[in-house]
Amino acid sequence: MTQKYGAGIWHFATYVDRYATDGYGPPRTLVEMIDLAGQVDDLSVVDINYPFPGGGVSADEVEVALKRNGLSVIGITPEIYTREFAKGAFTNPDAGVRRRANELVTEAADVVRRFGADYVKLWPGQDGWDYPFQVDHGVLWKHSIDGVGELAAANPDLKFVIEYKPREPRVHMSYDSVARTLLGIEKIGLPNVGILLDFGHSLYGGESPADAAQLAIDHGRLFGMDVNDNMRGWDDDLMAGSVHPIELFEFFYTLRRNGWEGVWQLDQFPFREDSIATANGAISFLKGIERALDKLDVEAMRAAQARHDAVEALRLAREALFTSF
Numbered sequence: 001m002t003q004k005y006g007a008g009i010w011h012f013a014t015y016v017d018r019y020a021t022d023g024y025g026p027p028r029t030l031v032e033m034i035d036l037a038g039q040v041d042d043l044s045v046v047d048i049n050y051p052f053p054g055g056g057v058s059a060d061e062v063e064v065a066l067k068r069n070g071l072s073v074i075g076i077t078p079e080i081y082t083r084e085f086a087k088g089a090f091t092n093p094d095a096g097v098r099r100r101a102n103e104l105v106t107e108a109a110d111v112v113r114r115f116g117a118d119y120v121k122l123w124p125g126q127d128g129w130d131y132p133f134q135v136d137h138g139v140l141w142k143h144s145i146d147g148v149g150e151l152a153a154a155n156p157d158l159k160f161v162i163e164y165k166p167r168e169p170r171v172h173m174s175y176d177s178v179a180r181t182l183l184g185i186e187k188i189g190l191p192n193v194g195i196l197l198d199f200g201h202s203l204y205g206g207e208s209p210a211d212a213a214q215l216a217i218d219h220g221r222l223f224g225m226d227v228n229d230n231m232r233g234w235d236d237d238l239m240a241g242s243v244h245p246i247e248l249f250e251f252f253y254t255l256r257r258n259g260w261e262g263v264w265q266l267d268q269f270p271f272r273e274d275s276i277a278t279a280n281g282a283i284s285f286l287k288g289i290e291r292a293l294d295k296l297d298v299e300a301m302r303a304a305q306a307r308h309d310a311v312e313a314l315r316l317a318r319e320a321l322f323t324s325f
Helices: 031-036 057-066 095-115 137-154 178-188 198-203 209-218 245-257 275-295 298-306 311-319
Strands: 005-008 043-050 072-080 119-122 159-162 194-200 222-227 264-268
Touching: 005 245, 005 275, 005 311, 031 043, 031 264, 043 095, 057 095, 072 095, 095 119, 095 137, 119 222, 137 159, 137 178, 137 194, 137 275, 159 178, 159 222, 178 194, 194 198, 194 209, 198 209, 198 222, 198 245, 209 222, 209 245, 222 245, 245 275, 245 311, 264 275, 275 311, 298 311
Parallel strands: 005 043, 005 264, 043 072, 072 119, 119 159, 159 194, 194 222, 222 264
Antiparallel strands: none
């Protein structure tokens, strides 16, 4: 199988922060972002926000741009984390806002069908709380589960993937870890709900991404993944492999050991870097990981792990990884 590489289309957007509130470059339409994505070597799929960023772009225009650049769509990410949902999407105290979140995701589901994508990606970033006593935790968790469950039940032909994250923008996010998300999915009890594991979110949450992936795989719920890097203190969305190459290698080793096949997707935010160069740099590193996985002495690694021999296991990993570039 030839490995596929993807990226969130926001990788090619213009970024703002609380200092550069007018952005680190000129605004871009979705079509312009797709045209930039098409210039990245070996990039074949993209995840697209809904509503389409930049405004004024039709699905037909998006399809033309995708075909022009040889790209397909892996997922649609409804924007249920914007100011409209400041007090939550699925967990909003206002039932009308909760209905609006359901409607927006339902519209995104139709866009998934329109482009033949794999899934609807749910990142309910505003679902959670900030202060002690702010919420009834039982009610909040029930709304989290019911919100996803209603959508999955109404669209059994589609996959819904939950991208968990410990915090930001909320101090505590409702789906904050692999374990809590798996508990929620088990309670939902539907086969078309799974996890999209963001490597950086796992780092940021104090998890081992390899261990998190194994847990999700063991429960049959790892439906997607994306990679980036950070310093563990924030969701920096740096270039994949730039800070934690060994842990990234262990993550992909775990996927291969379990026969998990899927797109290796970038979720990076190149605020000040050239977006095309950053994507090419990350994919080049991921290709090195592919070569390292082929080179790794798997039997020796399994034997070292059976002995819990950290020194030998790391020697084998470093030997394979650092001679693959």
